[in-house]
Amino acid sequence: MYKTMQVIYTALARLPLTAFALVASALAKHAATVIKMPESLIEEEANMKSFKRIKNFPNVIGAIDCTHIKIKKVGGDITQYYINGKGYYSLNVQVVCDANLKICNVVARWRGNTHDCRIFDESIFKQQLEAGKFKGRLVGDSGYKL
Template sequence: MRDSKRISLELKVLCALSFYATGSYQRLVGMGKHLGQTSVSKCVSQVTEALNSQIICNNFIKFPTSRAERDVIKQKFLTTYKIPGVIGCIDGSHFRIFTPQKEIEHLFYCRKHFHSLNVQVVCDSECRILNVNAKYGGATHDAFIWDNSLVNQYMQELHLNNEQVWLLGDSGYPQRPCLKNALNGFVITI
């Protein structure tokens, strides 16, 4: 087994991605990479901390704030998917967590029968992440997260200023002037 200080950056990232993707036990993640559970835990912690740094978040997770940025994204959605006016796709995804304290457990128990965070993500036509909202437990519906999000407020402001842009969401989201959900079985695969 290797010491986490001597593990290559590439292997640390692979360990973390494997753990994020499967939610598997750290010991199992490490077996294929000849790492012990403690090393995997350190790798996951280091990569997670790096991904959550202000440098990464501020430089790589940015909602389009200028009309020029939105126009570029709209054009890519139009060219690639033949859908006008779209500046992003939105959905919630459940990320498993350990069972929380009894008093708040009900806030995190999701419809899929496990404890989770319901994380709202907005991405562009090239799957670049534009916005992440990880404030809510798994029991919270996508529509509630949307209704209480800064992205919703921003999109409403754009609409009030007569800018014809919107996000695409699934049927878990309400139909709004700035948010369109799947209609008549229409599916977009990115």
């Protein structure tokens, strides 16, 4: 999966900016129909069974983490907020995937210096979890509070 994404990224990076914008726009247009959390208890239970089968994680519907997407230097007074802990300009993008590595939720609007737990704390997805929309839980690294 990673190698495939790397090949796609490399190919897109070689496109002229207008072609890249067209491809990105087309992907974004269809994102809502492809990137989504389980919509029924049956789908949610299938996710839980998959995580249980793979690593014996009970009641898990998704794995969460953030990744830094490198961007060009941001100018102006806010430039320092885009520099992440590794010293380069980025967006910190939160992704939730299921046991089959299908992306189910994305938050891609935070500056590079934003901590993972803040992105989750302020997400609509966290509100949905707390409201009981989903019966399962997430698994994540130490960047997320219990």
